[in-house]
Amino acid sequence: MITNKLYINGEWMDALSKETFPSINPSTGEIIAVVPKAGGAETKLAIDAAYNASKEWAKTTVFKRSELLHKIKNLILENSESLTRLLTMEQGKPLYEAEMEVNGSAKIFELYAEEAKRINGETLPNVDSKKRNFVNKVPIGVVAAITPWNFPLHILCRKISAALAAGCPVLVKPASDTPLIALALAKLFEEAGFPKGVANFIVGDTKQIGNEIFNSPKVAGVSFTGSTAVGKKIIEACASTVKHVSMELGGHAPIIVYDDADIDLAVEGTLINKLRNSGQTCVCANRIYVHKNVVEEYTTKLAEKMNKKTQGNGLDNTDLGSLVNEEAISKIETHVKDALDKGATLVTGGSRNKEMQTGYYYLPTILQDIHEEMELMKDETFGPVAPIIEFDDDEKIIERVNNTPNGLAAYFYTNNLKKVYEVSEQLEFGVVGVNDTTPVVDHGPFGGVKQSGIGREGGKEGIEEFLDSKAVSIRLEK
Numbered sequence: 001m002i003t004n005k006l007y008i009n010g011e012w013m014d015a016l017s018k019e020t021f022p023s024i025n026p027s028t029g030e031i032i033a034v035v036p037k038a039g040g041a042e043t044k045l046a047i048d049a050a051y052n053a054s055k056e057w058a059k060t061t062v063f064k065r066s067e068l069l070h071k072i073k074n075l076i077l078e079n080s081e082s083l084t085r086l087l088t089m090e091q092g093k094p095l096y097e098a099e100m101e102v103n104g105s106a107k108i109f110e111l112y113a114e115e116a117k118r119i120n121g122e123t124l125p126n127v128d129s130k131k132r133n134f135v136n137k138v139p140i141g142v143v144a145a146i147t148p149w150n151f152p153l154h155i156l157c158r159k160i161s162a163a164l165a166a167g168c169p170v171l172v173k174p175a176s177d178t179p180l181i182a183l184a185l186a187k188l189f190e191e192a193g194f195p196k197g198v199a200n201f202i203v204g205d206t207k208q209i210g211n212e213i214f215n216s217p218k219v220a221g222v223s224f225t226g227s228t229a230v231g232k233k234i235i236e237a238c239a240s241t242v243k244h245v246s247m248e249l250g251g252h253a254p255i256i257v258y259d260d261a262d263i264d265l266a267v268e269g270t271l272i273n274k275l276r277n278s279g280q281t282c283v284c285a286n287r288i289y290v291h292k293n294v295v296e297e298y299t300t301k302l303a304e305k306m307n308k309k310t311q312g313n314g315l316d317n318t319d320l321g322s323l324v325n326e327e328a329i330s331k332i333e334t335h336v337k338d339a340l341d342k343g344a345t346l347v348t349g350g351s352r353n354k355e356m357q358t359g360y361y362y363l364p365t366i367l368q369d370i371h372e373e374m375e376l377m378k379d380e381t382f383g384p385v386a387p388i389i390e391f392d393d394d395e396k397i398i399e400r401v402n403n404t405p406n407g408l409a410a411y412f413y414t415n416n417l418k419k420v421y422e423v424s425e426q427l428e429f430g431v432v433g434v435n436d437t438t439p440v441v442d443h444g445p446f447g448g449v450k451q452s453g454i455g456r457e458g459g460k461e462g463i464e465e466f467l468d469s470k471a472v473s474i475r476l477e478k
């Protein structure tokens with residue numbers, strides 16, 4: 001599945017400058033392949049290709065679009081084993097997680113292949129018997145999808161399946177750490193027989209590619225997933241051409257464990273949530289608030305289970321794989337050191353995994369005696385670090401949990417029905433899990449409030465991001 005060319009207007013090409021950059025396996029440090037380093041000129045070609053394809057693609061019936069999207073789903077499944085291995089090699093996550101991501105990516109194409117058929121307009125009641133009013137749903141135009149490295153296939157597929165279903169041609173710019181899995185997907189688009197220019201894939205110089213996209217009047221929308229800092233810059237850059245922006249940005253998720261919770265369930269949920277992708281997910285718990293009556297039991301059980309997790313090259317199907325790069329592991333080290341310097345107590349972990357000769361492995365870590373002034377309470381650690389904050393006031397805890405500019409996901413554990421309703425209502429987050437740390441489903445909306453994002457992906461809401469409502473009034477007689 002390794003492809004090392006750009007895919008523009010249905011053709012494979014090198015960068016015009018012939019420059020390249022490597023895709024590196026984080027587990028071994030080996031170069032998997034070199035890929036072309038596109039700049040502004042190639043981006044312009046891709047934008048023009050998408051723009052030229054836009055009228056025909058918008059006119060293509062939803063049934064035809066659906067058929068093509070189903071083909072991608074089938075091709076992903078047919079190539080699932082190779083895609084899974086490539087994803088693990090390029091990103092570092094263990095095979096079982098990569099396999100889930102690949103299969104989930106196929107499912108999202110299926111979802112939007114079907115959702116395409118439900119792009120319904122509306123007939124409005126008459127205000128004048130001589131006139132008729134309608135609302136037509138129309139594609140917004142060319143969409144640029146800019147995606148991160150942590151779920152480099154699924155996030156990409158969630159965006160482009162919805163955009164293509166809506167009738168928008170796409171231009172894909174994956175993260176520089178994970179270009180190969182995106183280019184492998186481009187190959188499937190060629191195989192499926194999509195019309196030229198409907199799906200374009202470029203990798204390379206991030207700033208040049210971004211500038212060309214943000215300043216082009218031919219690009220109607222930017223669908224971005226990444227950090228809040230970059231998201232803000234993109235919103236600003238898109239202002240000059242007033243683009244539709246969909247933003248899936250950073251999280252700072254809390255878990256609250258009340259003293260009436262099922263502690264074993266809370267421990268299991270924390271492990272799944274905290275250690276998925278070695279903690280490199282936007283919905284990973286970054287702050288764990290545990291009631292003082294159960295904190296000892298919870299911490300002991302969590303540490304016991306965490307210490308049993310295996311860590312190593314994802315291809316060996318360990319529980320945890322390598323982090324994505326040196327920058328990622330350095331950030332974790334900085335956060336842990338800062339917390340320890342400011343009075344935190346180390347329960348387990350607390351350093352790189354010294355048994356590993358290559359790769360970026362940080363031991364699953366638990367910290368206690370955490371307070372708000374520590375860096376890890378203000379910023380995503382993006383690693384396998386569980387900071388535990390003891391609390392004893394059920395009323396005040398909500399205020400503390402909501403006291404963040406982010407609002408992506410939050411979780412809490414309780415067996416009290418009143419709390420289930422009240423706390424879900426009070427949490428200022430886009431996704432809430434009650435006794436559940438895996439609440440996200442593709443057929444439902446996903447996204448954040450406050451500085452965690454604008455718009456939603458998944459579900460019927462996801463396709464709306466790429467549709468405009470056109471109001472049509474028809475006078476039938478004088």
Ligand code: NAP
Binds near residue numbers: 227282448
């Ligand atoms: P990032 O640094 O913001 O990068 C995301 C994407 O934006 C990459 O493709 C990156 O390209 C590109 N980019 C960076 N600067 C750009 C610019 N000036 N113009 C155009 N594109 C630019 O984020 P990341 O480190 O890859 O991902 C981690 C962050 O994403 C975390 O904050 C996490 O919470 C967030 N995230 C959010 C969600 C969600 O659904 N809300 C999901 C996953 C991750 P390069 O790779 O070339 O720099």
